[in-house]
Amino acid sequence: ADRTEMDTVMREAWDGVCNAHKVEPDYLRFKNRYGQFITKHRMKKQPLTGLGLQKVLKDKKAKGACGVDGWRVAELKRLPMSLLDGLAALFNLVEEIGRRPKALCTALVSR
Numbered sequence: 800a801d802r803t804e805m806d807t808v809m810r811e812a813w814d815g816v817c818n819a820h821k822v823e824p825d826y827l828r829f830k831n832r833y834g835q836f837i838t839k840h841r842m843k844k845q846p847l848t849g850l851g852l853q854k855v856l857k858d859k860k861a862k863g864a865c866g867v868d869g870w871r872v873a874e875l876k877r878l879p880m881s882l883l884d885g886l887a888a889l890f891n892l893v894e895e896i897g898r899r900p901k902a903l904c905t906a907l908v909s910r
Contacts, residue, residue: 844894846887846891847887847890847891847894848884848887849880849881849882849883849884849885849886849887850880850883851887852883852886852887853880853883856872856875856876857876859872859876860872861873861876864907866907867902867905867906867907868902
């Protein structure tokens with residue numbers, strides 16, 4: 800089978816599902832419509848640490864594609880503790896402030 804043709808057929812079939820909304824959904828519109836059903840719950844969370852990141856990374860497979868940030872798991876595993884501590888501090892600050900930098904709001908989904 801021709802890979803290019805298969806890719807084209809798959810993309811055409813799924814385009815309407817994956818790209819049903821041509822623009823980002825509007826949160827305020829969603830909140831106005833469904834806000835009465837949204838409840839807030841405080842999460843009990845421990846501050847993230849470089850050691851904690853290292854433990855999570857240890858269980859991840861080193862092979863695979865990079866994320867949208869360009870980092871691969873194998874590269875993150877090689878970071879020294881001082882940089883992992885800095886990364887943990889950044890994530891803790893994001894949680895404290897409650898706003899994520901735009902770069903942290905993009906996810907790459909693949910199979």
